[in-house]
Amino acid sequence: MLAWMFTDERWSSSRRFLYSGALWGLAAFAYEALGAAQRAWPQVLAELPWASHGRVVAAAWDLWVFGFLSCLLVGAALRVVGQGDREGLWSEPLANLALWLWNVAQVLGWWWISVGWTRGRLFGEAPWPVDLLRLASSLLLLWVARNTLSRNPGRDPALALLLAGFTALPLVLVLGKGLFWPFHNPYRGVVDALAQAFLRAGLVWLWAVPLAGGVCLYLLAAHTGRRGLREGLGFAAVVGLVGFGALAGPSAFVWGPVPFWVQTLGTVAQGLLLLPLATLLTGAVRSLEGSWDAVREHPGLVFLLAGMVALWGGAAGEALASLVGPSRVAQLSLWGEGCRVLVLGGVGAVAAGCAYLLTPHVLGRALVSKGMVWRHLWLAVVAWAVGVPALLLAGLTQGAVWATGTVPFAHGVRAVLPLLAGGFAWAVLAWVGQGLLAWNLFLTADSGEPVPGAEQELAAVPG
Amino acid sequence: MKDVGASVARFVVAAVLCGFLATVILPGLDPAVRAARAAALTPDQQRGRWVYAREGCAACHTQEVRVVEARFGMVRGQGDLGEGSAPAQYAGQNPAFVGRLRLGPDLTRVAGRSSASELKAVVRSGKPGMPAYPHLPEADLDALVAYLLTLR
Numbered sequence: 001m002l003a004w005m006f007t008d009e010r011w012s013s014s015r016r017f018l019y020s021g022a023l024w025g026l027a028a029f030a031y032e033a034l035g036a037a038q039r040a041w042p043q044v045l046a047e048l049p050w051a052s053h054g055r056v057v058a059a060a061w062d063l064w065v066f067g068f069l070s071c072l073l074v075g076a077a078l079r080v081v082g083q084g085d086r087e088g089l090w091s092e093p094l095a096n097l098a099l100w101l102w103n104v105a106q107v108l109g110w111w112w113i114s115v116g117w118t119r120g121r122l123f124g125e126a127p128w129p130v131d132l133l134r135l136a137s138s139l140l141l142l143w144v145a146r147n148t149l150s151r152n153p154g155r156d157p158a159l160a161l162l163l164a165g166f167t168a169l170p171l172v173l174v175l176g177k178g179l180f181w182p183f184h185n186p187y188r189g190v191v192d193a194l195a196q197a198f199l200r201a202g203l204v205w206l207w208a209v210p211l212a213g214g215v216c217l218y219l220l221a222a223h224t225g226r227r228g229l230r231e232g233l234g235f236a237a238v239v240g241l242v243g244f245g246a247l248a249g250p251s252a253f254v255w256g257p258v259p260f261w262v263q264t265l266g267t268v269a270q271g272l273l274l275l276p277l278a279t280l281l282t283g284a285v286r287s288l289e290g291s292w293d294a295v296r297e298h299p300g301l302v303f304l305l306a307g308m309v310a311l312w313g314g315a316a317g318e319a320l321a322s323l324v325g326p327s328r329v330a331q332l333s334l335w336g337e338g339c340r341v342l343v344l345g346g347v348g349a350v351a352a353g354c355a356y357l358l359t360p361h362v363l364g365r366a367l368v369s370k371g372m373v374w375r376h377l378w379l380a381v382v383a384w385a386v387g388v389p390a391l392l393l394a395g396l397t398q399g400a401v402w403a404t405g406t407v408p409f410a411h412g413v414r415a416v417l418p419l420l421a422g423g424f425a426w427a428v429l430a431w432v433g434q435g436l437l438a439w440n441l442f443l444t445a446d447s448g449e450p451v452p453g454a455e456q457e458l459a460a461v462p463g
Numbered sequence: 464m465k466d467v468g469a470s471v472a473r474f475v476v477a478a479v480l481c482g483f484l485a486t487v488i489l490p491g492l493d494p495a496v497r498a499a500r501a502a503a504l505t506p507d508q509q510r511g512r513w514v515y516a517r518e519g520c521a522a523c524h525t526q527e528v529r530v531v532e533a534r535f536g537m538v539r540g541q542g543d544l545g546e547g548s549a550p551a552q553y554a555g556q557n558p559a560f561v562g563r564l565r566l567g568p569d570l571t572r573v574a575g576r577s578s579a580s581e582l583k584a585v586v587r588s589g590k591p592g593m594p595a596y597p598h599l600p601e602a603d604l605d606a607l608v609a610y611l612l613t614l615r
Contacts, residue, residue, distance in 0.1 A: 039566060042594035049598040054519015120516025121558040149468050160471045167475040175483045189499065189553040191491040193561040198487050206479065242475050246482025250490075252563060255529035257548040259493045262486060328531050332565040398565070402536060409538045409568045413592035 005100060006093040011082070013095035015362045017075030018355050019445075020103055022438040024067025025348075027110070029431035031060035036427040040420035050114040058125040059113045065203055066134065067106050068434075069347055073211040074102075074141060076354035077162045079362050080218045081145050083458045084152030084159070090144050098140035105133035119185060121192070123200040124177045132182060135173050142166040156461060157234025158221070161214030164242055165207050172202030190258055197249035197266075204343060205245025205273060209311065212350040213241070213280045216304045219357050220287035221461045223301060224294055228287035233279060240276030244269040251322035254331055267322040270315075277315050281308045299373040303353030306377070307346045310384065314342025317392070329403055334416065334423075335395025338388050341426060348430075349380060352437055359441070364456050365448030372440045379433040387426020394419035493550070501555020504613065511610025514603045516558065518596065524570045525562030526552075526614070538568045538576060545572040567593055574615035582608045 035056045037044045045051035082089040089095055109126035112118070118125045126134075145166045149159060173179055176199025178186040187195045217234075221227045229237070250258060250266030284305055288295065295301045317339035321330035330336070359367045367373065394416040401412030490496060504512065515521070528536065528548045536544030548571060553559045573582070583604060589595030599607070 038594060042589055042592060044594075046589065046594045047597050052518050052596060052598070053594050054522045055517075056519075057522040058519050116517040118517060118519075119558065120513070120521075122521055122563055146468060146472070155467050160467060163468055163471050164475045167472045168479055171476065171479040171483075175479070175487070185557050187487075187557070187559075188501075189556050189559055190496050190550045191487060192557060192559040193553065194487045194490055196558070196561075198483060202479070206475075238471065239474065242478045243482075246478050247486055249482075249486050253561075255531050256527055256561070257550050257552065259490050259495070259550075262490045265485060331529070332525055332527070332563070334564070334566075336564060402532065405532075405535045405537050405541060407537065410591070413566070417592070 006096045008092045010088045010092065011079060011362050013089065013092055013099050014075045014079040014082070014358075016096065016099050017071045017078065018358070018362060018441065020099065021068055021071030021073075021075060021351065022355065022434075022441050024063055024071055024106060025434040026431070026438055028060060028063035028068040029427060029434045031056055031063055033424065033427035033431050035060050036420070036424040040417060040424050049116070055114055055116065055118075058118060058122075059110055061123065062109050062113060062126055063106070064344060064348075065208065066102075066109070069208050069344065069351055071102070072351035072355055073208065073215065073347075075362070076215040076219075076351070076358055077145070077165070077211050078141075079358055080215055080458070081148050081159065081162055084149070084154060087151075090147035090151070094140050095144045098137040098144070101133050101137035101140070105130045105137065108133070119177075121185070121196050123196050123203070128179070128182045131173060131177050131179055135170055135179055138166070138169045138173060142170060155231060156218070157229055157231060157238060158214045158218040158461070160235060160238045161210045161217070161241075164238055165210035165214065168202065168206035168210070168242065172199065172206055176202050193253070194250060194258060194262070197252050199249075200252075201245060201249035204347075205248060206242060208344070208347045209245070209277075210238075210241060212307065212311070212347045213237075215354050216308060216350050217280065217283050217287070218461060219354060219458075220284055220301065220304060222459045223298060223357065224287050224291035225459065226287050226289065226291065227461060228285065229279065229283035234283065237276040237279040237283075240272070240279070244273045244276070248273055251318070252331075254322050254324065254327040270322050271319045273315055274312070274319060277312045281312050284308045298357065299370060299377050300353040300356035302377055303349045303356065303380075306381070307349030307351075307353060310342045310346030310349060312346075314339045314344075314346060317342060329399030330395055331399075333395035333398040333402075334391045334419075335399070337423070338391030338395060341388055341391060341423075342384070345380075345384065345430070352376070352380075355437065355441060359444055359448070360451040361456050361458050363445050363448065364451055365444050366451055367440065368443045368448050369440055372436050376433045376436040376440075379429050379436070383426045383429035383433070386422050386429070390419045390422025390426075394423075496550040499551035499554030502613070505609070507606050508610045508613055510603075511606035511608065514599070514607040515560065515610060518599075520570075521560045521562045523564065523566040523593075524568070525565045526560045526569065526571045527562060528569060528571050536569075540576075543572070543576055544569060545575070570611065570614055572615050574612045579608050579612060582611050
């Protein structure tokens with residue numbers, strides 16, 4: 001049993017992380033759909049303690065970020081990181097240990113949040129044992145990634161992005177969740193509110209987005225034979241993403257109860273984040289120049305591109321909402337939810353694209369159904385087209401009502417109820433799409449056509 | 464990638480630490496934040512606070528009156544949102560329930576708008592836009608109401 005769990009079989013950890021991400025994605029989008037349903041129809045499952053809306057929202061966030069996104073992206077990142085070395089990863093057993101720790105943490109976090117054992121913080125919900133397991137796993141992943149990359153003498157901004165993500169996550173967890181004091185939240189008052197904002201910004205801009213950007217650029221270059229970013233520009237994007245991402249948290253508090261200078265700092269950083277994100281998007285597009293035919297052959301490439309576009313759009317929406325004028329209407333409203341769907345949905349699309357593109361290189365089998373991938377893609381596009389405008393419009397409606405100062409709050413709630421159905425539709429479509437991904441992946445693992453050994457290697461990324 | 468990797472790692476560590484220092488620690492040294500004193504809560508009110516956290520009320524309710532809506536924002540009556548929130552309001556809170564999404568009314572001064580029986584009825588039975596919490600034990604519901612009545 002132990003030999004199986006901590007096998008040194010090449011790419012086993014990557015493969016298992018992909019499987020984990022596919023399954024956790026089903027749970028994550030199911031909870032997102034439940035939460036969205038409860039916003040539109042508050043009596044849905046209201047009598048069940050584990051399904052109370054607050055617990056559902058907390059569990060959905062935890063499942064989405066740590067379960068779905070992290071597992072898929074880590075699986076892709078480990079495969080990419082190990083590509084430069086003929087031996088593969090520096091240590092598959094340690095990477096597998098990280099996998100099991102991560103999954104145990106996810107199961108416990110899901111269970112405990114549902115029964116009401118939480119830290120009570122909006123984005124640091126899971127209780128401290130879960131956080132410690134995640135911290136241990138993230139340190140193992142950093143150790144494996146670092147030692148693997150040190151054997152590869154190349155200078156690749158995509159790999160630098162991955163290393164940045166693996167390095168940042170343990171720090172974000174320790175600082176954002178106060179894990180240096182594991183039995184109790186060490187932060188009080190406004191400092192705790194700012195720490196929560198730092199955690200949220202860190203998990204998105206310092207963990208999920210660097211991983212997504214890194215695997216996206218690497219896989220696009222490997223498939224098209226064209227690296228989209230010059231080395232200098234690529235490393236500048238790494239510096240910008242990490243530098244501004246670490247400062248963007250307080251943008252959530254414009255007009256709020258924190259010192260004015262830190263609101264300004266956060267807002268400026270949130271706006272400047274658009275530069276490295278635009279650089280990454282440009283790099284993705286330039287990789288595809290001259291190879292648009294490849295997009296028709298590999299729908300996973302479309303997922304990568306669509307994901308980067310959505311990510312940039314969501315970041316732009318968040319930056320806009322943190323400006324002094326627009327924040328009067330957009331801050332604290334469903335506009336933020338619409339942007340969240342774009343940002344995290346964009347990262348999710350990149351993660352899904354990676355899973356599809358890496359199937360022959362990780363599972364050693366050709367994807368069973370490209371048709372199912374196209375269907376997943378169209379479901380995702382329709383979901384965004386329905387859900388995002390509905391949420392953004394709902395947010396503007398809320399803000400407009402609040403700005404009058406003469407309309408009772410309850411009237412604003414009633415006005416946006418029909419639009420919340422759009423948010424529910426998005427979540428349901430995304431859940432169905434995730435089901436297609438999981439089904440396709442497991443069908444491939446079970447009965448996919450084996451791929452010759454030479455084709456299992458990723459094409460070398462041109463310098 | 465060895466030398467580049469070490470440089471990337473050093474930069475990330477430095478950037479994250481500086482970001483944390485600038486956006487979390489330094490604001491905590493602000494005189495307005497340091498001058499705040501925590502209000503004492505009774506054991507029942509503390510328990511109510513814990514129920515608020517456990518049920519995730521902050522997922523839909525903020526406790527943050529922004530400067531632009533101070534003395535202007537409306538829940539039921541004009542201006543009843545009250546004064547803008549100051550750092551002192553959150554003194555000692557662990558965790559701080561600022562909130563990020565306002566699907567329900569801001570609760571900063573809910574005690575000034577609603578009575579104990581109204582609050583109890585809304586939480587127990589819900590209303591348009593607000594789910595019901597019939598599963599809450601009576602003791603937890605009373606404690607939650609006791610906590611909400613401290614918000615004025």
